[in-house]
Amino acid sequence: MATVQQLHSTLQQHLTIPIHQGEYWYGGCVMDGPVYPFTQGSDYQLDMIHLNTPNQVAPAFISTAGRALWSAQPFNLQVKGNDLEIAGRSTLYLDESGHNLKDAQQTLARQTFTLGKMPPAEFFKLAQWNDWIELMYKQNQADVLKYAHGIVDHGFAPGIIMIDDLWAEYYGRWEFSIRKFPDAKGMVQELHDMGFKVMVWTCPFVTPDTPEYHDLRDQHMLIEKADGTPVIREWWNGYGALLDLSNPKTYAWYKHALTKLQTETGVDGFKFDAGDAKFYDDDDRSVMQLSKTEQTQLWGEFGLEFPYNEYRVNFKNQGAPLVNRLQDKSFEWGVNGLSELIPDTLTQGLLGYYYNCPDMIGGGEYTSFLGKKGHLDQELIVRSAQCAALMAMMQFSVAPWRVLDKEHLDLCIQAAKLHHDYADYIIALAQNAAKTGEPxxxxxxxxxxxxxxxxxxxxxxxxxxxxxxxxxxxxxxxxxxxxxxxxxxxxxxxxxxxxxxxxxxxxxxxxxxxxxxxxx
The missing domain is CATH 2.60.40.1180 (Golgi alpha-mannosidase II)
Structure with missing residues (x-):
């Protein structure tokens, strides 16, 4: 019978867990995949409580000796010599009943994952497409359709296509800009007729000094400061207020805005961006008075309202039918590039974020592509496509037919076809993950x-x-x-x-x- 130790701790009370000889630990932070596993003497520490990571985090670690450590709240962990030193906000659980990494991961799944349902099979069946690298902040109907036609005209199969940031006039008004998309419904119908499922980008920010902002502010539906005024936070697109999704009125407002868009235009789902813990503060005032990591967790839970979803950040929510992609990677072979796709993806799987996408092929960090027209490393794009081909999902963004010669383009088409050839096997693994929590x-x-x-x-x-x-x-x-x-x-x-x-x-x-x- 499994024995689970309940290790009570406060941030002022440190707990010590000896690391066994030859024992290696995985877990915690997806972005730390390249430094996992760690062992005795490793130089590793993780402060989950104040962590500003752009990817998924779970308060859990597992080891090759079959041990599983978890908590309901974030905790701090550090390797000191041959020991793990841990301080947490709530009860820590240590299960030592297993013998290997699989045993430990399955213990974690039984104890902390939400099992029973997977995302739609379309995510796994065909290569996905996101227009970000091609259009960046210049989203418009004509170029979205040009991109989509380019996909099928060059021999790729239509799958899910994502329309990225700035399809709306501003943040908080989740309607297609009539200037950029004069016939959004007709565009979506054309994409559907071509065989695509259509997703659009969204975020929890609201542009200040807009009608939506004023209405939400007056009804106290935004995250506030102690004096009752909305917090305004800087993010990568300027400054914005934040939806308080712990307020049932705000939750209903946002859900209505997105479902209304679906009803009126036919879009199938949403790419949920931002929601990073760094954009919140534990002192922020919200209806449920959530911590910054709990705000990120709630942002992920909101996506369960929409089967077609994608997330870059998450806290907990392991095993849930949420698509979790890796953070934007650079167009590089090494650091923050191709070499990190495998360790990051494997960390996602062990932690329960196994419905995962290894970022966009070639990387989603758009600055890597600026000023490089005609000078992209074609070999890197091919190897990136091959690396993703036999993972759970693969996603293109930069148009292969625009930046590759015929030889390299054909190899990307071949990689996408290989993924489709193994779709039934991958979908069966996703179904198994929904039942068992196995990556x-x-x-x-x-x-x-x-x-x-x-x-x-x-x-x-x-x-x-x-x-x-x-x-x-x-x-x-x-x-x-x-x-x-x-x-x-x-x-x-x-x-x-x-x-x-x-x-x-x-x-x-x-x-x-x-x-x-x-x-x-």
Whole structure:
């Protein structure tokens, strides 16, 4: 029988948990994926209470020794020598009944995940499209349709398409700008006729000195300062007031605004951006007097009203049918680029954010694309597409046909087709995740605890059957892969069978995405 220790703590009372010899820990903060796992002597600390991360956070850690640590509230954690030192706001739970990483993750799922439902299958079936890199802040009907037609005209299948920021006149008026979209309903219908599902960008900010702002302010439906006036916070698009979604009137107002847009134009869902804890303060006044992390949690919970949703930030809400993407990555091979897609994605999965998207192919950090017309690294875009092809979801933004020559474009089409070829398998894994809490993309150590640590961030398992080892280095002619014991057959060549039990150098060229299925 499992034994769960309840470790009561305050921020003034420190708790110490010894790290076992050879034990490695994952969890906490998705953005810290590249530094996971940590162990004895690691230089790692995480202050969840004051954390300003642009991605998902869960108050939980799990280890390769089968131990699971969690709490209902954020806590601080630091490795000191051979110990974990922890201080929290509420009861900490430590379960030591497991033997390996899978045991620990499944304990966490049983104790903290919301199971039972997954997002619509369309998220997993085909490559998604977001017009952000192409249109940026110049959203308009003509160019949205041009982008959509470019997708199908160049050999890609229509999937979900997202219309990004500035399709409305300002924040808080969630209606298509008539200047930019003279016939929004007709546009959405045309996109539907082409085979697309349509999502649009939204956020919890309200532009000051607008009719919506004045109305919300007068009814005390915005987050306020102690004197009862709305807080005005700086964010990446200037300054804005914040919806108090803990107020039932505000919640109903926002839901009505979005459902009205759906009814009038036919859009299918919403990309929910912002909501970061850094935009809130624990001293803010709200109806339920929520902390900054609880505001982020509530922002995520709101998305459950809309099956077609996407989030960049979340606190808790693990296992819920919410699509969680990675933060905007840079157009880079290394730091904050391609090399971080695997560790970040695996951290998402272990924590329960397994309905995940590894950001836009090539990266969603738009400044990486400014002033580079004709000078983009085409190989990086191909490798980014290949890396995402056998993950839960893949999403394009920069138009491959605009920035790639025929050779590289064909390889991106091939990567998108590969994702579609494995859609039934991926959807089955998503269905399993909804039932059990098991990740879709999994660390090697989840299925094969004996995997050397050197391979923890360069390859992964898609479910229990498929080993995927994307090429992550520019100009690579080979990829060193660890094959667990057994026979592994290449998904590209049935005659290519590897007998596992160690590592092997596999030759690669630009067209190669090393992936193997266990056949015994």
């Amino acid at each position: 879709i993309t999994r660390p090697m150590a989840y299925e094969y605890p004996e995997t050397p640590l050197a391979f923890a961030k360069t390859q992964f398992m898609l479910g229990a059957k498929l080993l995927v080892a994307p090429v992550l280095e520019k100009g690579a002619a080979h990829k060193t892969i660890y094959f667990p014991a057994g026979k592994w057959q290449s998904i590209h060549d049935t005659h290519d069978v590897v007998t596992g039990g160690g590592e092997k150098d596999v030759p690669v060229d630009l067209s190669t995405l090393p992936a193997y299925q266990k056949i015994d």
